Amino acid sequence: MNGNEEKVKHPLLEKIKPSLIAVGCGLLVGLVIMMIFNIQEAFGGFFTMLVGALNQGTKSLGDMLYMATPIILTGLSVGFAFKTGLFNIGAAGQMVVGAYTAIHIGVLWNIPAPFHWIVAILFGALAGALWGFVPGLLKALSNVNEVVATIMMNFIGMYLVMYMIKANVLNPLDSRTLNVRDTALLPTWGLDKIFPGSAVNIGIVVAILVVVIIHIILNKTTLGYQLKATGYNKDGSLYAGINTKRNIVISMSIAGFLAGLAGALYYLKLGNHLSTHAGLLPQGFDGISVALLGLSEPIGALIAGLFLSYIRQGGFYMQLYEFKPEIIDIIISTIIYFSALAVALQFFFRKRIQKMKEKKRKKANEEEAKQ
């Protein structure tokens, strides 16, 4: 709980080792796959992927920050729910209702400048919270499995949003949403000067702020104490007199809030629209990867989200070497696969190291005996 002091005792490195191993293995497998496809270009492509986001200097870095914003938040959403013992597979649905609500307000409401985007992201996040609240309530009242409920809510959200777009904010030419008013666009607060030409806006700042807030809630408050207790040991927290049912609802609502916020921040951006084609938002599922790689920790989600966004950016430039950017998704999947296996991997490596040490010791003993 008292995070910082804990880390002094168990070095941070020990904790994040599984994730680092996973990243290493994932990249290695990616390289092998690239070599299978095109051995001549493999190393060049691989190198481009690793430094890709720095390729175009500050522009690509800014783009990376913009693309990282939603997946940091969906990762935070999944990780937060997971810390409290719940699987939130519904980040995609929560995000899409959040996105729609923000766009709806951005297009149709007329609010003076500094407040318009604030109101839009706030209501977007609240819509996401509602989308998390429903599965939470179902689970608390009649023990409906939240995995099933959130998956269902994904589709309900997706189709409802398609309908609402057509009913309210359709741009018939492109079968997508209308542009939001200028007052509803997220400001850049000078970030566009640091990263000229990029898509960056204050979304990333909001995301980092929220990461810090969630970290504080989880580690410093009574709310976090009881939520985590419920997640670690449901029977134990029942025994402790904690209202576990209320906690389930609160936890799912907060998770939904975070995913909804992701949607609002991502789509209050010039040139970014929700389409009327059926399809779940990929960022919702990236959230699961980010949470897994970030060990369900808020700070972990921030780092993992940035990392994923970084190598995606690199993957984009990999096309210069005649590699399809999809290869990046293979690599990311491999990383996720390995991070699920990470604990086992760590165990494996530790055993190998132990065996090597034993051999060394035996050799030393034998030499001693000889002498």
Add this chain to the structure above:
Amino acid sequence: MKEGRMTSFLYQKTGGIHLSYIIEMNNICKQFGTLKANDDVTLQVKKGEIHALLGENGAGKSTLMSVLFGLYQPDGGEIFIKGEKVSISNPNDANRLGIGMVHQHFKLVEAFTALENIVLGAEDTKYGFLTLDKAREKVIALSKLYKLEVDPDALISEISVGMQQRVEILKMLYRDAEILIFDEPTAVLTPQEIEELMNIIRKFAREGKSIVLITHKLNEIKSIANRCTVLRKGKYIGTVDVDKTTTQQMAEMMVGRKVSFTVEKGEKTPGEVILKVENLTVMNKAKNKALVKHATFEVRAGEIVGLAGIEGNGQTELVHAITGLRPFSEGKITILGVDATRDSIRNKYEKGLGHIPEDRQKHGLILDYNLAENLILQSYYLPKFQKRGFLKFDSIYLHAKELIERFDIRSASGAKSSVRSMSGGNQQKAIVAREISRDPKLLMAVQPTRGLDVGAIEYIHKQLIRQRDEDKGIFMVSLELDEIMDVSDRILVMFEGAIVAELDPKLTTVNELGLYMSGSKGGTSH
């Protein structure tokens, strides 16, 4: 350490032929992190003897046996089986060497039958299909030979704990084990079942099998074992002939100081009624069977009411209903004269309930939280520990420090220790400390000393009696008859969900209690 080296040195001199011992484990060392679980431990077991391995929890008994069974690799030391040096790298190696083990927590597949569990891992197959006929014959023959009553076709989930243990024993015999290791085999059995098991073990020894009995119960060792090896804090203390040693001496070797076995307790007249339970009925989940039937009783200030009974006769459900962990269909609960029937768990705590739960890891602790966080489990929301929703870590750690000192809770790194890494005895101490420190008027203690060693048991009994002397009402559930007899002021007996007797420990005998517990006496609902 030197002596150990000496024996292995002699060993080499005599060419390693030392047939009088069937097992020799010399200078075994095993370290987990910084904890030396086994520090230069030696165990020598003769063929055909019953050898007890005695030590408190955390003394390294299970580690030593896990090394012998191939579950752990020792960091140092040598193992000789029948005089031959061996290296046992997994349980299959152990099986091949004729070593079998009955673990404290049975390793059975619940959805399989007894027979399927027995053959698991050593199945006969024909064209890749399982054939059980031969196995069935062998199992039936074995169970006849040793009077190990088992229905080979019963599902594990449907048979009693005693029978599950017999399945585990048959599992070893089926693999022709000659060295039988029993890890705390009596912890889950009734007095009658213990007697049966002892007879079976004696029979094994007569047949020439060698037995290692891991235990911390001295009277069992006295009644059955030939020799006894004592470990303390991972170190080898000594091996003694049981005939020539008193239980007192063995206890001293185990604990490292003098221990008192008798519970000292003064007279006390019970005062006002603290807990009143009327007509409490608890149904099973399907709501077609009553697990607790119309229980009615009182607990008064300054008395310890002991609830005796064989495991699974409704004690757990009764306590869960009273403490709020489980709903009940009928009945009334009054705490300190105020109706608490519909109270939430937290309300009950606020009315003065303290609860030392039966299952300390399931209910009593959040294993992923550290010690300090566990010590505020029911009181984290009080102004003492929080301000405007923010936890006051200073007071939380101060609180933990006080309790650690007052209740002598031992752990690797004090208040910040992970509870998961603490020994069972210290986990229990932490719960007892937390519950007592909340100053409850009513203390429900369910199997408060289960799985604990002599020292910790003595300590917890003292705490319970001190609470009684401070005019608290104590309701204690226990499966240990000695505990019920020694600690209680009044005994209730539960059988098949009903309270069938109320007895005075001064006027009753263990025998009479046993008869009520098994339902052969009484039967009228109290």
